[in-house]
Amino acid sequence: MELISPTDFAKGKIHSIQEYTLLALRSLANLFQKPLYLADMAQQADLIGVGSLPIVLSACFFTGAALALNSATTLSRFGALTVTGQLVSIGIIRELGPVLAGLVVAGRNASGMASEIGSMIVTEQIDAMRALGTDPIKKLVTPRVVSTVIMLLFLTILGDFCGLTGGSFVASGLLGLDFREYWTYAWQTLVYSDITMGLVKPIVFGFIVATVGCYYGMTAKGGTQGVGRATTEAVVAAMILIIFLDLMVTRLLIVVLGLS
Amino acid sequence: MATPTLPSERASLRPSEPAGDAVVFEDVRIAFNENEVLRGVSFRLPLGETKALFGVAGSGKSTILKLAIGLIKPDSGRITVLGNDVTEMQEEDLFALRRKIGMVFQESALFDSLTVSENVAYRLMEEHGVYDEEIDQRVREALRFVELERTVDMFPSELSGGMRRRVAIARAIITQPSSLLYDSPTGGLDPVTSNTIVELIVKQRDVYKTSSLMVTHRLQDAFTMATHQFDKQTGQLRALPRGQYCDVPMSFLILRDGKVIFDGDIHALAHTQDEYIKEYVS
Numbered sequence: 001m002e003l004i005s006p007t008d009f010a011k012g013k014i015h016s017i018q019e020y021t022l023l024a025l026r027s028l029a030n031l032f033q034k035p036l037y038l039a040d041m042a043q044q045a046d047l048i049g050v051g052s053l054p055i056v057l058s059a060c061f062f063t064g065a066a067l068a069l070n071s072a073t074t075l076s077r078f079g080a081l082t083v084t085g086q087l088v089s090i091g092i093i094r095e096l097g098p099v100l101a102g103l104v105v106a107g108r109n110a111s112g113m114a115s116e117i118g119s120m121i122v123t124e125q126i127d128a129m130r131a132l133g134t135d136p137i138k139k140l141v142t143p144r145v146v147s148t149v150i151m152l153l154f155l156t157i158l159g160d161f162c163g164l165t166g167g168s169f170v171a172s173g174l175l176g177l178d179f180r181e182y183w184t185y186a187w188q189t190l191v192y193s194d195i196t197m198g199l200v201k202p203i204v205f206g207f208i209v210a211t212v213g214c215y216y217g218m219t220a221k222g223g224t225q226g227v228g229r230a231t232t233e234a235v236v237a238a239m240i241l242i243i244f245l246d247l248m249v250t251r252l253l254i255v256v257l258g259l260s
Numbered sequence: 261m262a263t264p265t266l267p268s269e270r271a272s273l274r275p276s277e278p279a280g281d282a283v284v285f286e287d288v289r290i291a292f293n294e295n296e297v298l299r300g301v302s303f304r305l306p307l308g309e310t311k312a313l314f315g316v317a318g319s320g321k322s323t324i325l326k327l328a329i330g331l332i333k334p335d336s337g338r339i340t341v342l343g344n345d346v347t348e349m350q351e352e353d354l355f356a357l358r359r360k361i362g363m364v365f366q367e368s369a370l371f372d373s374l375t376v377s378e379n380v381a382y383r384l385m386e387e388h389g390v391y392d393e394e395i396d397q398r399v400r401e402a403l404r405f406v407e408l409e410r411t412v413d414m415f416p417s418e419l420s421g422g423m424r425r426r427v428a429i430a431r432a433i434i435t436q437p438s439s440l441l442y443d444s445p446t447g448g449l450d451p452v453t454s455n456t457i458v459e460l461i462v463k464q465r466d467v468y469k470t471s472s473l474m475v476t477h478r479l480q481d482a483f484t485m486a487t488h489q490f491d492k493q494t495g496q497l498r499a500l501p502r503g504q505y506c507d508v509p510m511s512f513l514i515l516r517d518g519k520v521i522f523d524g525d526i527h528a529l530a531h532t533q534d535e536y537i538k539e540y541v542s
Binding site: 035120123124125127128129130131132133134135 | 326329331351352354355356358359361363365366367369370371372382383386389431
């Protein structure tokens, strides 16, 4: 294996960040230029939103149920079992709903975008698109970014509801809590800033999933092996960035919304 | 040879091209990973002429086509296409210029998720937004031109290599561009299919007066193009008497070690004294 000098390695990484930033910015700038490719957006929304629905809902449902079960173990020691709904609600809405939906969509769609666009790169379809006078970023990247952001937002909202439902099933079925009491606590504990945090995160995560998936696809090289490598790297990078940005966004919103 | 059906004479409505050059390369250099592929390439393609590019594998023939359409930028030198300096143009401006140029890629590069008709209609769909009756009619005309009208609803994966190449030609010519770039259009095809494609290229040259750069490894294809003309009356290629070869707007360009070692017509090629070229064409 050829050894790369630290300087070349650093230059390569900085170049990648620069290229990714340019791609991400151009995908946004294209929103203000015609054509908008609304049909492509609708097609991608169906693929990303409807296609990811079962897995996001089931992941959130079972995580909400497990969260209720785990919370109850600790809360019962302090005789505070009745506030299980409160804990599940905060945990799901602020944190687990957006992160779970983001990770699931990253695993499912960042890989799909990287492999689809990567295959187009290695078979010269992207060059053909450019030769036919079409901007591939406008045609392929922008619709995916818009659709992922919008659909991840709605997937998160539905996932949050499923997470709370999963918690309520455990609370009433296994812990003997009153169903209505669980939902009352879960609802009443939420404030405006919790909802804001829960809705800002999927927007950020959706943008990351789509731009990372498209970036790795656009930079794929080395034939089918290169496409496979780009697909794997896209999923890994998107997941790491989601987890890292979750921390950053949480900290930022705590400061901005005055939650501390 | 087969006789493809002529499409409607839409191109005849195109205003006559002014005299000048379709493509001009001036001292163009480009390197990939310290490997200098082109070392000061200069040539000109007059409007209405077809130039066949020859050279061994890796000599930079396909690179010249990609440079001409602005898909890659040279390290130095100047490239002018239809009066536009593509080396100075931004990507956004290049999209407008590329709409006047058609390109047939080596491996066809058809969009595999679109049907044949959607592939051929791609450029028109981008301009008009919807696949209407007028676009459908033009798609059928273009597919009739390449004798593939029956394949409209098929996907590229269902076609043979030669059929894919012909669909790529239909996609490139549907808007009747001023210039066409062919990257090994007959590469890897059987002689019958190759002849059909050569006939299509000659027809495009002689009927629509399109300027073309054609990369090829098959000398016999280029010689056929240089010694035949398309006869609109019979719809077939017609062999010209030896004395009339100069009437054919066809030239040859040979690359060696990143440099142009020959650029001229069939007479100059036949009478060259260069040993390498003699060996190459023999």
